[in-house]
Amino acid sequence: KNEVEQSPQNLTAQEGEFITINCSYSVGISALHWLQQHPGGGIVSLFMLSSGKKKHGRLIATINIQEKHSSLHITASHPRDSAVYICAVPFTGNQFYFGTGTSLTVIP
Amino acid sequence: DGGITQSPKYLFRKEGQNVTLSCEQNLNHDAMYWYRQDPGQGLRLIYYSQIVNDFQKGDIAEGYSVSREKKESFPLTVTSAQKNPTAFYLCASSISGGNLLTGYTFGSGTRLTVV
Numbered sequence: 344k345n346e347v348e349q350s351p352q353n354l355t356a357q358e359g360e361f362i363t364i365n366c367s368y369s370v371g372i373s374a375l376h377w378l379q380q381h382p383g384g385g386i387v388s389l390f391m392l393s394s395g396k397k398k399h400g401r402l403i404a405t406i407n408i409q410e411k412h413s414s415l416h417i418t419a420s421h422p423r424d425s426a427v428y429i430c431a432v433p434f435t436g437n438q439f440y441f442g443t444g445t446s447l448t449v450i451p
Numbered sequence: 452d453g454g455i456t457q458s459p460k461y462l463f464r465k466e467g468q469n470v471t472l473s474c475e476q477n478l479n480h481d482a483m484y485w486y487r488q489d490p491g492q493g494l495r496l497i498y499y500s501q502i503v504n505d506f507q508k509g510d511i512a513e514g515y516s517v518s519r520e521k522k523e524s525f526p527l528t529v530t531s532a533q534k535n536p537t538a539f540y541l542c543a544s545s546i547s548g549g550n551l552l553t554g555y556t557f558g559s560g561t562r563l564t565v566v
Contacts, residue, residue, distance in 0.1 A: 386557035
């Protein structure tokens, strides 16, 4: 059983579509992270959130602590959004549970 | 520009050979990490180091070894004892060990293929 589950695993969208990626977790957490892995392999942190909602440009992340669920939304998707999106939760010290990732392809 | 450099980007080795993956950072970060990424699985921690000359095993340390002789460098050796070494390896660093991934910087990874 994975402590962090993501859905869908793969997602193809037309440019301009609204996209939602989901993350469910089974452990108690202090915060949840959304990461973006570029096609070249490098990873950047998009959001860290412990409650409510955060917005950065066209990206919106929400979290429901009671339901142990988080969503990452992309509005007006663009081909440059094509990447793997990973959610992660800390569990001890500096260790994390990572989701398996959602591979997003946005077609022009 | 500060960052993490992993080299090489692609590496091929014959089965039974040890291979060392390089990770260098110029961010003055104290903590460094090695993760392994396989298709359909989340990142898994191999080893981490909070300070120079000290490191701890992660979840999947068997068949790997590391050293931390300098703050800037954290090389990972994949030994012949690692049963399934073909994978994508990511190095990361942070100011200090902690549970805030926002403080992490990741490298671009090395894809190791053992034939």
